[in-house]
Amino acid sequence: MAQSTVSYYMNGSRPVSKNASARIEAAMKALDYHPNSSARTLRTQRTNLITLIERLSYDSVGSDVIPYMTTIIEEAYRLGYDVILNTTKADPNSLTRMEGRNICDGFILMDIEADDSRIPVAAEIGLPTVVFGQPRDSHGLDCVYFDYAHAGGLIVDYLAAHGTHQVLFLDELADGSGRFLYIRRLYDAMRERCAAHGMDFAVVPFDERDIPAVLEAISERIGDRLAIVTRQPQPTKTIMFALERLGVVPGQDLTLLSICPDSRLEGFETKPTNISQMPREVSVTALHTLIDRINDPGRPQVIRPVRADHVTTRETTVDFRRRT
Known part of the structure; x- marks a missing residue:
């Protein structure tokens, strides 16, 4: 029998089946084990x-x-x-x-x-x-x-409704997305919905130490009704500054959409389109x-x-x- 089942029975934190309860009580009797009432009182206080x-x-x-x-x-x-x-x-x-x-x-x-x-x-x-x-x-x-997967579907549907053809997701977690299940589900949902709309979808690792590589990926796609998706305020600000230096204007040359809370947009001179994680x-x-x-x-x-x-x-x- 699992130790956790015995623990649940002893501290009453979760229900235990009648069969398991009977086996635990039989073992306690055989071992002449008596729960410490003071400890139990402290535990439930x-x-x-x-x-x-x-x-x-x-x-x-x-x-x-x-x-x-x-x-x-x-x-x-x-x-x-x-x-x-x-x-x-x-x-x-x-x-x-x-x-x-x-x-x-x-x-x-x-x-x-x-x-x-x-x-x-x-x-x-x-x-x-x-x-x-x-x-x-x-x-x-x-x-x-x-629910990031649901949010990913909303994002793609929104971009499709505005005539977008290319969706480029710039993400700091792209290389390590296996660590976080929500990131993988977000990518999968966006990729599936883009395919349904006949849109192209790509994920590019976002590294603030290698902005030229990110700008190159953007430049390759910018003439094809491009939307950039970022996640969290700081990467969004960084890419907006980089695009400004490149002479690219979000809202004119491409769409920029950020996955970040509404409350975190106060420091932006140009407010990006966003979907909030509803913190x-x-x-x-x-x-x-x-x-x-x-x-x-x-x-x-x-x-x-x-x-x-x-x-x-x-x-x-x-x-x-x-x-x-």
């Missing part, structure tokens, strides 16, 4: 603390995660919870250490990789946990995520899902995608249909 676990390093762009963390902290406070931020190495051992100290009521795991080593550890611990992203295997934990909506959903799990540990697993419903047209869209 509420702390009204939630631990938010995010991988941050010197190379991380902290401003990209701030809208999510800020929303979680503010909403948690409104609901009577405080938030502990774990932004060190955030390895699986940190989960075990925190659980052993009984310092929080649940975890929110952020920056989820396709095969994230923290997830099976969190499932084994049995403390209420929400996976903030899309793993290959959630191990039965609740998942909340922004407030997805963060509030994640927090409420965790609190619901804390209050009702035995309920079925919850998987909640948050979906955008539109692209916002701003200054960098070209309607190529008017040029034919």
Whole structure:
């Protein structure tokens, strides 16, 4: 029998089948094992603390995660919870250490990789946990995520409606997209929808240290009703400055569409057309899902995608249909 099943039975964090319960009780009787009532009381006592676990390093762009963390902290406070931020190495051992100290009521795991080593550890611990992203295997934990695949379909449909023929996705994660399942699903959705519209689709790795290579890829396609798609504010700003030096004007010579929150566009002199990842909506959903799990540990697993419903047209869209 799995250790996690025994753990769920002992701490009451998840339902266990009658057959498994009977086997555990028989083993306890044979071993003359008696649960420590004081420890169990401590284990079930509420702390009204939630631990938010995010991988941050010197190379991380902290401003990209701030809208999510800020929303979680503010909403948690409104609901009577405080938030502990774990932004060190955030390895699986940190989960075990925190659980052993009984310092929080649940975890929110952020920056989820396709095969994230923290997830099976969190499932084994049995403390209420929400996976903030899309793993290959959630191990039965609740998942909340922004649906990038759906957003990719919206982006392509929008560009098709404006007469686009070439779609070029410039992405920092292009070379390492296997680490993050949402990136692979975004590419696949866009590629499939482009094919359905008779449009060409390509992904080019975006490296700020090698802008000439990116500009070369753009120059090769610019005469064929080109749309550039970027992700997050900083790469969008970088490519806009590079295009300006090249004498290319988004909104006139090509379409530029950014996948980034509306709130992050304030610093742009020229506002790019965008689709928002809805950081407030997805963060509030994640927090409420965790609190619901804390209050009702035995309920079925919850998987909640948050979906955008539109692209916002701003200054960098070209309607190529008017040029034919």
